[in-house]
Amino acid sequence: MAFSLHGVHVPHRKNTADTAAVPMAAPKTVTIPLGMHIGTPAVPAVKVGDHVDVGTLIAEQNGGISSPVHASISGTVKAITSQLQANGQKVAAIVIESDGANTPDPAIAPPTVTNREELVDAIRRSGIVGLGGAGFPTYVKFNADPEQVDELVINGAECEPYITSDSLTMTERAEDMAYALKALETYLGIKKVIIGIENNKKNAIARMKELEKEDPHVKVVTLPAVYPQGGEKVLVYHTTGKVIPAGKLPLDVGCIVCNCTTLASIGSYLKTGMPLVEKCITVDGSAVKEPKNVIVPIGTSMEEVFAFCGGFKEEPGKVLYGGPMMGVAVPDLSAPVMKNTNAILAFDQKDAAPAKETACIRCGACYNHCPFGINPSAIERAYKAGDTASMEKWGVDTCMECGCCAFVCPASRPLVQTNKLAKAALKAARAAEKEAEK
Amino acid sequence: MGKLHISVSPHLHSGRSTQGIMRDVVFSLLPATAAGIALFGLSAVWVVLTCVFTAVLSEALFNFIIKKEQTVGDWSAVVTGLLLALNLPANIPLWQAVIGTVFAIVIVKCFFGGIGCNVVNPAITGRVFMLIAFGSMAQAAFPVDSTAAATPLVQLGEGTVPDLLELFLGKCGGSIGETSVLALLIGFIYLLVRKVISWHLPVVYIGTVFLFTFAVQGDLTVALAYILSGGLFLGAIFMATDYVTSPATPAGKLIFGLGAGIITVLIRLWGNYPEGVSFAILLMNILNPYIEAWTPRKVFGGKKA
Incomplete structure (x- = not known):
């Protein structure tokens, strides 16, 4: 390899490293969203009142890029509601009330694979x-x-x-x-x-x-x-x-x-033959009393998982799905653990306090730390000026939103947010251009 | 349960701040300031205090008058005031120092939008303004115990080679903060360790001046004397590396350093002024947007097809 890509040294804070994962008992209810994957949400395969076991198919895959969803506890389907996702879209979610038995679906058997x-x-x-x-x-x-x-x-x-x-x-x-x-x-x-x-x-x-x-x-x-x-x-x-x-x-x-x-x-x-119904996640952050890795039935609310970890040292100011660099902040603790959740983190008020944004001093730290050579400060100026050609030139299309730029910015500018907005603006401009050509 | 904060990632910050960076620059200039005071005596103290005080006060007043959020807390005005002071001879009339500082802060910095928006370096431009406006700038001050009658660059122009060790320690005529190369190097190392600047620009700038002078003069000692004289180290380490007015990428920094080095030697050896560092940096400041446009980083994976 010619050279390594740029990046940043983040603090590791792997407080829960090398501690065995602790399984959590099935909660009273789980809320399982049907859009826990990229692609089309799954469609419900059960009705309210149906009995399900652990591993029972509750929603069918819908289309080429989609995934089936299974019950993570045994019990009764209580409701099919809708759940607000981090991306602002609402998807259906299946609520299951536990029968306390946690019976695996009797139909479950290892799949036959010969080709x-x-x-x-x-x-x-x-x-x-x-x-x-x-x-x-x-x-x-x-x-x-x-x-x-x-x-x-x-x-x-x-x-x-x-x-x-x-x-x-x-x-x-x-x-x-x-x-x-x-x-x-x-x-x-x-x-x-x-x-x-x-x-x-x-x-x-x-x-x-x-x-x-x-x-x-x-x-x-x-x-x-x-x-x-x-x-x-x-x-x-x-x-x-x-x-x-x-x-x-x-x-x-x-x-x-x-x-x-x-x-x-x-x-x-x-x-x-047991489908993906539970997930080992890291529970940590400055507000959590007993950080640990927990094996959680999918659909368990964050609130119950935090309670399982001794609750909070102090009232959290920010709660995330995922890590602090790319994780998604949630508005309340009813958010369920999903298939792709690898951590839930809760931070105290001090860590959650938003930093004061000051003027860009053109230090180039965002630019020089970007793994992909994108220039976030130039994109920010281009975005404010509505200059889509410059946004494209400085590489906003390639941005993976890793957060290195905003992490190093001495002016605490929300550069990832601006990159997201710039990407959307560029997409809209391209669509408008295509429309005009018709 | 209180409300939870919602924001776009990342939710973690390095802890670096503009204020911290500016304070580091001030710290890095303290050895040179101390050397200047030791060499030139109490008058140097007055010049430094006057410039720093004027810089902070004029920025604060400007922000107050135009009803802009107060920015003096970021320490950048302190940096400009201190840098300008170190670029002035210790015997400068204080009223001239005040005018020069007000020019640097209000006209060069605030009129263009304040920190991060200036097109040229305020301290350098302030110095050039004073050089043109006030004759006293040409009358260099000399260390209290010095018997020299001319600054090293003037001596070199007349064919005399000053003692290299004296130049390195700063026992020669010049501005308050420019003479002690030793003190400036300590500041340079501090800035590198604190990752405030990278080595590229200063090293290429000073290296270019050395090689170009050596190529013309053909003498190692003379070439060394040239780089140790005048404001080269002060300019290359602390002024040319100003974030806003110098390129962000290593390639850009190399071009900037090369250009500044060539212009400096051209002025020193063939120009009307004995020193060319300020003009060289000012000219490269003006070219900076072009250099930045020529030296982008390569975007990984190229353009979207």
Whole structure:
């Protein structure tokens, strides 16, 4: 590789590293949103009053990029409501009231997999989506022409502060990962597997090195702990040297990128046939009394998970889905744990207080720290001037919203927000241009 | 349950602030300030205090009059005042220092929109304004125990090579903060360690002056004497690296440093003024938008097809 992409040194704060995950008992009710993935939301397959068991299909996949949804507890369907998502859209959600028994669905059995089609279909039926946070339906990725795939890159970077659930997967669920890799190698013809891990996860690296010894296709690559090492394009570049062109996918350069927990979940589904109904998440942040990794039934409200972790030291000022660099702030604690939730963090009032924005001093820190060479301060000026050509020129299309720019900005300017707005403005301008051409 | 804050990510900040950066610049200038006071005596103290006080007061008054949010708390006015003071001879009449500072802050900085909006460096422009407006700027001050009658650059122009160690320590005529290269280097190291600036611009600027002078003069000692003389280190480390008026990318910084170095030598060796650092930086400030446009970083993955 010619050189490393730029980035920032974020504080690690991996307070929950190397502590075993604690399972949480089924809550009284769960609210399971049907849009826990990128793509079309699933459609309900149950009616109010129906009895469901753990693993029962409650919503069907809808269209090519979608994912089925399963019950995470046993009990009765209480309601089909709608849930406000972080992106501002409302999606249907199924509320299940527990019968306290937590009975697994009797129909659950390991899937029969003898060829590529069956493997892809099994992954589809498992309801597994990108568990690193993106939530892209996993089967779609693996439904690629095997000729096109040179390598499978397993994302174990976990570059966000606080989050340790992925490194826990690598230390505790390595067998599941190995099981899934065997299937992928056998039926998809994958010959090269690269596991990329940041160098601050010694135990995960040690465990994955054992896996490397057992499986000749696997190679573990230790990466410097520089944020955003786990960004898909960053990881592919640092592990394979391949540059994913703007607007393209890893598959366009012969790669499939899969998060390590996603991989482990595929392994356990192939072994047991139990779809994705629970999730190991990191619960941490300055307002949380007992930070820990918790195995949570999907659909459990944040409130109950925080209560399970001893509640709050003080009233939180900000609560997030995901890490502090790219996580999404929620308006209240009724928000449920979803498939792609890897952490929930609660911060005290001091950490939550918004910083005072001052004038840009043109120091170039945002520009020089951007992994992709985008110039956020120039984009900000272009956005204010309504100059879409300049927004495009300075690379706003390529922005992955990793937050390095705003993290380093001495003037505390909301540069990610402006980049998002600029992207939307550019999109609108392009649409208007197309309209005018008609 | 109180209301939860909602904001776009990131929810974590490095802790760097404009105020912190400006304060670091002030700290980095303290060795040079102390050296200036030690060399030129009490009159240097008065010049420094006058400039800093005038800078802060004029920015505060300007903001008050135009009803703009007060910005003096960011310490940038202190930086401009201190930098201008270090660029003045210790024997400058204080009323002239006041006028120069007001010009730098109000006309060069505030009229253009305040911090981050100025087109040229306020302290440099203030100095150039005074150089043209006041004859006393040409009459250099000399250290209290010095017997020299001319500044090193004037001596070099007449064919005399001053003692290199004396130049390095600053025992020669000149502005308050420009003579002690040792003190300026301490400040440079501090700025590098604190990651306020990068090495590119100062090193290329000083290196260009050295190589160009050596190529013309053909003598190592003379070339060394030239870089240790005048305001080169002060200008290259503290003025040329001003964020707003210098390029953001390493490639841009190299071009800026190269250009400033060439202009400095041209003025020093063939121009009417003995020193060319201020003019060189000012000219490169004006070219800065073009340099920035020529030296963008490459966007990863290229343009969207």
